[in-house]
Amino acid sequence: MxxxxxxxxxxxxxxxxxxxxxxxxxxxxxxxxxxxxxxxxxxxxxxxxxxxxxxxxxxxxxxxxxxxxxxxxxxxxxxxxxxxxxxxxxxxxxxxxxxxxxxxxxxxxxxxxxxxxxxxxxxxxxxxxxxKFLREEIEFRKKAENELQERVEELKSILESMPQMAFTTKPDGNIEFVNNHWAMYSDDNTAFPTTEGITVTDCMKMAIQTQKQFIQEVRIKVLNGDDYRFHVLYLTPVKKEDHLIKWVGIFTDIHEQKMASQILENKVEERTQELKHINRKLQESNSELQQFAFVASHDLQEPLRKIQVFSNMVMEKYPPPQSEGKRFLEKIISSADRMRKLITDLLDYSRPPDKDLFQETDLNAVVNEVLVDLELKVKAKNAIVDVGPIPRAVVIPGQIKQVFQNLISNALKFSKEETFPEISIRAERVDSKSLAASPTRDGDYLRITLRDNGIGFQQHYADKVFEIFQRLNQKDSYEGTGIGLAIVKKTIDRHNGLISVTSEENVGTKFTIVLPLRPIEISGA
Structure with a gap:
């Protein structure tokens, strides 16, 4: 203008x-x-x-x-x-x-x-x-160079203070600076230490090729010695505006950890071999247990059957002249029958698990089969059994059937006189393996509750009812071997589940079971 x-x-x-x-x-x-x-x-x-x-x-x-x-x-x-x-x-x-x-x-x-x-x-x-622009640009470049130099000096100071061996290189991998630990492994500040296997130069080339941080385990030779020590080499690029200006390298000594790890690995291998040997012994023991079960189920029960048969024959063909003799024979027959049941329950309790028996099962059908088997007892007691829908689950059908059979039988057995037994079975999916888990439509676990209105028991006995041979009532008043609930507990444990019981005298008892719905590994016997 x-x-x-x-x-x-x-x-x-x-x-x-x-x-x-x-x-x-x-x-x-x-x-x-x-x-x-x-x-x-x-x-x-x-x-x-x-x-x-x-x-x-x-x-x-x-x-x-x-x-x-x-x-x-x-x-x-x-x-x-x-x-x-x-x-x-x-x-x-x-x-x-x-x-x-x-x-x-x-x-x-x-x-x-x-x-x-x-x-x-x-x-x-x-x-x-x-x-004016050139003067400002010159000032800016001078300031940037001064800042860069300050950062370089700061980086050198940091590297000198580190307990590890550290160095910097130019973008092409040529050494610029080494800290005081370098002298332990090299007498040349421009040459990398001697290594066994992969060299530091090889690592540097691979890092330059990727332009990213490179991490490699190396063994470097101690200067004036024959020992090689394990180190982890970290090569980190230093960039400014996406332009590579240098590399920072750090050797971290892991020799002691490596030696300890190798010792631990050797011990783990030794322990693994021991466990394999123990496992073979356990398999042999399980095989022997199965053989014992076979012998017990046939040979041990055979004398009991003869005692029962011949006692019944004596009762029928040679009735004792005195009522007391008849009572003694009845006790012999009752004791033999109780011994047979005891042997059967012991075999069920000690039977080794078999994961091949796991299969997807309709639990409603299992409960119906149990009720058919117990039909006479249910009618004799005038019991009311109310069963709600139960989702399908991956279980061992025979063992789960025995669980329901034992629990329902107990509810019928321990009912109150002059009161019709009422048994309720309900099921729902829950979100976790917990007795108090929240119900959810897509839960991975199944919670089953079985309630009755029987004689119940004091709650402080709740932990004892699942122990083998544990009975809270006189055997003369209620028949049983004291093994049924122990079998139930062991079966639920084998299914990787939970079971608990709450009870109140003369009010009733509630059993709560939590089972996974998906296939699982069988837990130990």
Whole structure:
């Protein structure tokens, strides 16, 4: 933009039109004071200044403009029709003008001067801007280099203070700096320590190829010795604006841990072999147990069957003359029957688990089979058995059937006199293996509750009812071997489940069972 300063409005108008015809942007001022104010506010590439003006003449205005740092480089073209003598022209140049044109002037010549000075001013402005930019860029680079150097020194200080052997390299992998631990493994600060197997140079090449952190276990040789120690080498890239500037390497000594780990692995291997040997012995023991079960189920029960048969024959063919003899024979028959049941329950309790028997099972069908088997007892007691829907589960059908059979039989057996037994069986899916788990439609566990209104027992006996041969009632009052609930507990344990009981005397008993629905590994016998 060009500023025209003249106290004559007509002169400003004619000159402004001439310049605007040649695409110049023009501003104007009618006095020196107005011109100075505009120079402080705006940026001009050329000032055309009239010499003869009231209050402040052109020379005074030019000297004032040259004194401002913002406007000192603006070229000033003096224009005068009165002061045409040499001394005025000289004063114009001394005041800071770049040319002095007298009126009347040639418009074409004036335009050439204006274009030249305007172009020179714009070039000077661009050069000044470029100079400023370059100076700022130089300062920025100096500051960045100083910060980088400070970081490098800080990094070196950190690496020196580390208990591990550490170093830095250039982007190509050549060593720049090593800390004081380097001397333990190398006498050359520009060469990597000697290794067994993969070399540090190989690791460096692989890291450079990926441009990412590289971690490798290496064995490096102790200087002036024959020992190699295990270390973990960490190679970490240091980047600035995604540009790799160096690598930081750290050797962490893991020799003691490695040796301890190898010793532990050897011990684990030894223990594994011992466990395999024990497992073989256990399999042999299970095989012997199965053989014993076979013998017990046939050979041991055979004498009992004969005792029962011959006692019944004596009762039928040779009835004792006295009632006391009959009572003794009845006790023999009852004891033999109880011994047979005891042997059968013991075999069930000691039978080894077999995970191949696990299968998806309709538990509703299992409960119905149990009720069919116990139909006579249920009718004899006038019992009411209410069974709700039970989801399918992966179980050992025979063992789960025995669980329901024992629990329902107990509920029928331990019912109150002159009270019809009421047995309720309910099931729901739950979210975890917990007796108090929350019900959920898609739970992975099944919770079954069996309630009765029988004689119950005091709650502090709850932990004892699952112990083998444990009875809370006189055997003369209630038949049984004291093994039924122990078998139930062992079966639920084999299914990786939970079982608990709550009871109150003369009110009733509730058994709660939690079983996983999905296939499981059988727990120990």
């Amino acid at each position: 060009i500023l025209i300063v003249d106290d004559n409005q007509e002169n400003i108008y004619s000159l402004k039109k001439l310049l605007e015809l040649h695409k110049f942007v023009v501003d104007s001022a009618l006095s020196g004071e107005e011109a100075l104010k505009k120079v402080l506010k705006n940026s001009y590439s050329l000032i055309i200044l009239d010499v003869q003006m009231p209050d402040m003449d052109g020379f005074e205005v030019a000297e004032a403009i040259s004194g401002y740092s913002k406007s000192k480089d603006i070229p000033i073209l003096f224009l005068s029709a009165v002061n045409t003598e040499k001394k005025f022209i000289t004063k114009g140049f001394q005041s800071g003008g770049v040319d002095y044109v007298t009126k009347p002037f040639d418009p074409d010549l004036l335009l050439l001067k204006v274009k030249s000075f305007y172009k020179i001013s714009e070039q000077n402005r661009q050069l000044s801007a470029m100079d």
